[in-house]
Amino acid sequence: DAGVTQSPTHLIKTRGQQVTLRCSPKSGHDTVSWYQQALGQGPQFIFQYYEEEERQRGNFPDRFSGHQFPNYSSELNVNALLLGDSALYLCASSLPGYEQYFGPGTRLTVT
Amino acid sequence: AQSVTQLDSQVPVFEEAPVELRCNYSSSVSVYLFWYVQYPNQGLQLLLKYLSGSTLVESINGFEAEFNKSQTSFHLRKPSVHISDTAEYFCAVSEGGSNYKLTFGKGTLLTVNP
Numbered sequence: 001d002a003g004v005t006q007s008p009t010h011l012i013k014t015r016g017q018q019v020t021l022r023c024s025p026k027s028g029h030d031t032v033s034w035y036q037q038a039l040g041q042g043p044q045f046i047f048q049y050y051e052e053e054e055r056q057r058g059n060f061p062d063r064f065s066g067h068q069f070p071n072y073s074s075e076l077n078v079n080a081l082l083l084g085d086s087a088l089y090l091c092a093s094s095l096p097g098y099e100q101y102f103g104p105g106t107r108l109t110v111t
Numbered sequence: 112a113q114s115v116t117q118l119d120s121q122v123p124v125f126e127e128a129p130v131e132l133r134c135n136y137s138s139s140v141s142v143y144l145f146w147y148v149q150y151p152n153q154g155l156q157l158l159l160k161y162l163s164g165s166t167l168v169e170s171i172n173g174f175e176a177e178f179n180k181s182q183t184s185f186h187l188r189k190p191s192v193h194i195s196d197t198a199e200y201f202c203a204v205s206e207g208g209s210n211y212k213l214t215f216g217k218g219t220l221l222t223v224n225p
Binding site for chain 2 (some may be wrong): 004033044
């Protein structure tokens with residue numbers, strides 16, 4: 001049984017560009033959450049998707065948007081990239097009432 | 112709003128020594144508590160969780176944590192550590208459900224020396 005998978009593993013972008021990160025949840029999981037982990041910090045909650053709707057959102061600007069597909073996979077989009085967006089982006093999946101399982105993350109570097 | 116404080120950013124210990132990683136949380140409602148471990152260049156792995164019931168929870172690799180509601184703490188302990196326990200440990204809290212938004216502490220780097 002595959003766990004949570006994320007693509008790509010690493011990504012380098014230039015300031016002002018746009019990026020899309022992808023996540024496939026653990027088999028059977030219907031809820032996907034995204035977190036940003038800056039270097040030396042704990043993960044910060046971006047948003048959560050359930051039944052293709054954004055259910056919760058953290059304190060991130062509108063440049064951060066997402067989508068969940070009918071197969072429960074999800075995308076995170078970031079527009080107008082800033083140097084401060086450089087981080088490890090983690091996806092987590094879960095079932096209602098159960099704990100979240102994390103993927104290996106996508107390392108985004110903005111130059 | 113919920114918050115988590117991990118009182119030690121780094122904890123160096125010798126192999127086979129006991130260790131305690133401290134975590135305090137702040138919340139106005141009932142919470143669910145978690146410890147995650149992160150090895151270098153990897154994602155987070157769930158180590159153990161408190162959802163309800165017994166306040167002492169254990170993991171399969173010898174770690175345990177005790178939920179103390181009066182002190183709003185969820186400290187992680189292990190009686191004898193191994194080199195392989197070297198990693199970053201994150202305490203997290205969730206309100207409203209175990210699969211809802213997680214708020215993390217800043218992490219504690221546990222370094223086990225021979």
